[in-house]
Amino acid sequence: MSKVKVAILGSGNIGTDLMMKIERSSLLELTTMIGIDPESDGLRRARERGYTVIENGLDGFLERPELADVVFDATSAKAHVRHAKKLRQAGKFAIDLTPAARGALVVPPVNLAEHIGKADNVNMVTCGGQATIPIVHAIHRVCPVDYAEIVATISSRSAGPGTRANIDEFTETTSHGIEVIGGAKKGKAIIILNPAEPPILMRDTVYALVEAGKMDEQAITASIHEMVATVQSYVPGYRLRNEPVFDGNRVTVFLEVEGAGDYLPEYSGNLDIMTAAAVKVAEEYAMHQLATPITKGE
Amino acid sequence: MSANRHITITEVALRDGSHAIAHQYTVEQVLQVAKALNDAGIPYIEVSHGDGLAGSSLQYGLSRTDEFELIEAAVSVCDQAKVAVLLLPGIGTVKELKQAHKLGAKLARIATHVTEADVSAQHLQYAKELGMETVGFLMMSHMAPVETLVEQAKLMESYGADTVYVVDSAGALLPHEVTARISALRDSLGVQIGFHGHNNLSLAMANTLAAIEAGATRIDGSVRCLGAGAGNTQTEVLIAVLDRMGISTGVDLYQIMDLAEDIVAPILQVPQEITRDSLVLGYAGVYSSFRLHAQRAAAKFGIDSRDILIELGKRKVVGGQEDMILDVAAEIAQARHASVK
Numbered sequence: 001m002s003k004v005k006v007a008i009l010g011s012g013n014i015g016t017d018l019m020m021k022i023e024r025s026s027l028l029e030l031t032t033m034i035g036i037d038p039e040s041d042g043l044r045r046a047r048e049r050g051y052t053v054i055e056n057g058l059d060g061f062l063e064r065p066e067l068a069d070v071v072f073d074a075t076s077a078k079a080h081v082r083h084a085k086k087l088r089q090a091g092k093f094a095i096d097l098t099p100a101a102r103g104a105l106v107v108p109p110v111n112l113a114e115h116i117g118k119a120d121n122v123n124m125v126t127c128g129g130q131a132t133i134p135i136v137h138a139i140h141r142v143c144p145v146d147y148a149e150i151v152a153t154i155s156s157r158s159a160g161p162g163t164r165a166n167i168d169e170f171t172e173t174t175s176h177g178i179e180v181i182g183g184a185k186k187g188k189a190i191i192i193l194n195p196a197e198p199p200i201l202m203r204d205t206v207y208a209l210v211e212a213g214k215m216d217e218q219a220i221t222a223s224i225h226e227m228v229a230t231v232q233s234y235v236p237g238y239r240l241r242n243e244p245v246f247d248g249n250r251v252t253v254f255l256e257v258e259g260a261g262d263y264l265p266e267y268s269g270n271l272d273i274m275t276a277a278a279v280k281v282a283e284e285y286a287m288h289q290l291a292t293p294i295t296k297g298e
Numbered sequence: 299m300s301a302n303r304h305i306t307i308t309e310v311a312l313r314d315g316s317h318a319i320a321h322q323y324t325v326e327q328v329l330q331v332a333k334a335l336n337d338a339g340i341p342y343i344e345v346s347h348g349d350g351l352a353g354s355s356l357q358y359g360l361s362r363t364d365e366f367e368l369i370e371a372a373v374s375v376c377d378q379a380k381v382a383v384l385l386l387p388g389i390g391t392v393k394e395l396k397q398a399h400k401l402g403a404k405l406a407r408i409a410t411h412v413t414e415a416d417v418s419a420q421h422l423q424y425a426k427e428l429g430m431e432t433v434g435f436l437m438m439s440h441m442a443p444v445e446t447l448v449e450q451a452k453l454m455e456s457y458g459a460d461t462v463y464v465v466d467s468a469g470a471l472l473p474h475e476v477t478a479r480i481s482a483l484r485d486s487l488g489v490q491i492g493f494h495g496h497n498n499l500s501l502a503m504a505n506t507l508a509a510i511e512a513g514a515t516r517i518d519g520s521v522r523c524l525g526a527g528a529g530n531t532q533t534e535v536l537i538a539v540l541d542r543m544g545i546s547t548g549v550d551l552y553q554i555m556d557l558a559e560d561i562v563a564p565i566l567q568v569p570q571e572i573t574r575d576s577l578v579l580g581y582a583g584v585y586s587s588f589r590l591h592a593q594r595a596a597a598k599f600g601i602d603s604r605d606i607l608i609e610l611g612k613r614k615v616v617g618g619q620e621d622m623i624l625d626v627a628a629e630i631a632q633a634r635h636a637s638v639k
Contacts, residue, residue, distance in 0.1 A: 147356075149355055149357060153619060153621075153622075156413060156414060161416075164414075165416070166420060167388055167417045167420065168387070168391040168392055168393075168420060170388075171389075171391055172391060172393075188355060190355065190357060190388060190618070192618045193388070193411065193414050194614070194615070194619065195411065195413040195414065195616070196613070196614040196616075203622075205621035205625075207357065241625060242625065242628050245624065250356065252621075254621070254624075
């Protein structure tokens with residue numbers, strides 16, 4: 001059966017992890033790895049695996065646009081602003097894993113369907129957003145949420161220099177996503193870096209205040225479990241640490257994200273959930289493009 | 299210690315003390331306390347949610363009064379003292395810093411875990427651009443070896459910190475450990491060195507004197523120990539001790555004693571003392587603001603709050619991870635339940 005051709009822009013940790021995840025997809029065919037450092041581990045591995053390797057960045061790829069229809073951008077926010085424009089002109093579907101947020105913010109189990117077939121650039125929000133916005137939405141779809149707050153704790157080792165240099169971007173983009181995608185009237189996000197060794201798994205806590213008089217503990221619990229199962233379909237290491245805790249109109253949900261350990265270590269659940277969600281977006285796009293019934297497990 | 303030395307005091311009761319009263323400060327309280335501190339000659343008064351700007355949250359506790367109203371109130375009664383604000387990157391952003399500056403805050407204290415200084419670059423640089431004085435605040439300093447502390451302090455200096463603080467958030471450091479840390483910073487940095495202690499092991503004063511002896515010139519205190527855990531170095535006592543040592547602070551001893559007794563003491567529901575939970579914070583090396591949260595979780599699950607705090611210490615939980623308290627409490631309760639079965 002035919003597959004949709006994809007390319008990865010950026011040969012760092014995220015790009016290389018994407019490469020391994022895409023190799024497992026029955027809908028996507030990785031053809032090209034684009035980087036700027038010929039010596040990078042990502043490009044070296046791509047060469048070994050027989051992919052087309054482009055060493056002069058996006059411009060090199062645009063000389064051979066037939067190589068792929070979908071481009072994952074795993075570079076930096078600053079670079080993506082430039083890339084977004086060029087990819088649009090070339091008619092490519094861009095999946096942006098940087099915090100640039102040029103395109104629609106997408107959290108697959110919540111709003112992916114709205115954007116597939118319409119948007120030509122989608123942004124993966126933040127790791128904390130991918131982990132927690134599904135839960136905010138799961139609560140909101142059964143009991144309207146007035147306020148949602150999330151706390152993402154990640155190991156220091158899995159917070160890259162980009163995140164560190166602009167940590168405000170995380171809090172701002174995530175709280176925006178909690179509102180516009182999750183559905184909370186007001187959102188707030190907190191991120192904590194923990195340097196413990198061995199590194200801790202990503203942990204996320206979601207607090208939500210539901211509208212007065214609208215609390216339905218059973219419905220919320222069921223909705224959360226259903227959502228967790230949905231996220232697990234593309235992030236197997238995503239799980240609840242405890243049952244939701246209820247207190248008046250407040251619900252607290254404790255989550256943990258263990259990475260698949262493809263290229264990134266297992267403790268980097270925060271990075272894994274980003275690459276897994278991005279692959280999920282590309283697969284949905286592929287299904288839409290191929291518009292044929294897909295059988296699982298090919 | 300030579301005579302004619304001067305130490306600059308920052309009073310933190312209106313920020314760190316916010317933890318001790320579950321973030322319930324009112325405008326009237328802040329007006330009264332800040333005015334009295336200003337009149338007593340305290341040069342810097344810190345005002346913010348206990349977890350810094352934007353700390354008001356379900357995670358840390360909601361502020362009864364919007365902290366910007368409290369900052370504005372403090373600024374309105376200070377004609378000598380400067381108002382300081384605390385900001386923890388990951389919780390607060392430059393947006394709140396800008397607002398605090400607009401309301402008249404003059405000193406920005408940017409706090410990170412002792413190993414994570416690089417997240418403060420953005421905020422320290424922005425504070426300098428605003429024309430604010432800056433402090434880099436290395437929290438949980440007991441959790442890193444001296445070499446790491448020095449390396450992280452140098453980063454903060456490079457981002458524009460005018461002072462770098464060794465912050466003993468857990469009240470876990472012993473005097474010789476304070477000496478080693480302050481001395482190492484003194485040897486490696488060109489900027490001022492500060493010390494912020496907690497009295498969980500009854501060592502806040504001893505640690506403060508060790509810090510001054512080793513070269514710290516900026517010291518935090520809280521009147522009546524109105525701070526997280528067992529509180530900080532007790533300001534009015536410190537003023538008296540430094541006076542006896544011939545070290546000047548510019549603070550009037552009678553006035554600071556009076557405001558401690560007449561204005562601050564009534565704010566505390568119970569006087570600050572070293573309770574078993576506070577002691578355990580220092581002993582286990584846990585962030586001081588966890589105390590009240592651990593007590594609530596212990597009551598909810600019917601377990602001993604000390605077990606929760608000791609377990610948190612074992613797991614090397616850092617400042618800000620209040621969500622771990624409920625999580626660990628639930629785990630302990632579950633394990634107990636299973637073993638009873």
